[in-house]
Amino acid sequence: MSLTDQVALITGASHGLGLSIARALAAEGAAVACVARAGRALDDAVASLRAAGSRALALPADVTKEPDVEQAVKRAVEEWGRLDIVVLNAGTWRGAPLHETSEEMWDQLIDLNLKGAFLTLKHAIPRLVSRKRGTVIGIDSLGGRVGQAGSAAYAASKWGLRGLLESAALELKPSRVRVSLIGPNMMNSEGRRIDPGSPERDKNLESADVAALVAFICAAPDYVSIGNVTIWPLTTGIRATG
Helix, strand or coil: CCCCCCEEEEECCCCHHHHHHHHHHHHCCCEEEEEECCCHHHHHHHHHHHHCCCCEEEEECCCCCHHHHHHHHHHHHHHHCCCCEEEECCCCCCCECHHHCCHHHHHHHHHHHHHHHHHHHHHHHHHHHHHCCEEEEEECCHHHCCCCCCEHHHHHHHHHHHHHHHHHHHHHHHHCEEEEEEEECCECCCCCCCCCCCCCHHHCECHHHHHHHHHHHHCCCCCCCCCEEEECCCCCCCCCCC
């Protein structure tokens, strides 16, 4: 598996899963353009990548603002002359019963989880299509597959992401740009330590587990396209209830 000479743009790459994805792709030889809000977290993330010998670029941007996104994509291409991989990872979770969901919460989740993906994809597509190759991966969740009580706004944003990317897959197929959607379930997003022998080990994914799947999809042969994938800990998963 190798991504040598490829260029990846990852949103939400200053910490957590986004940073793990940047590390996984860099480990396979890709140059990584890290998009996130300006601040020390982004600077430290890119510094850690460079210290490990990776080619990494900090691209401060608010993915809900189109000029920021357009400039980030442009800078990545100016730096390395190409764009091969786009990982739509930026997002957040907030929950509340539907009748207690504020307009502010709704707008934040839809803007960050869905609009941010749309804007990034919109400005990346011409770069991918011009090369007649590329990989787009969206980070979904269980909330994008089944409804969840107390999480209606989040679920709506993730169901929207699924519709966006499944539509993009059809549009981009003639240009040999492949689109995948990964839905992690029960991820240890806080990064707390879980002992290997602990009963919790089989109940929690680590961000590195999901990042490894992202790298696998990106490194698949050009004639292979991997669609919607759900990844969960051994003892959990999607279960029917009721």
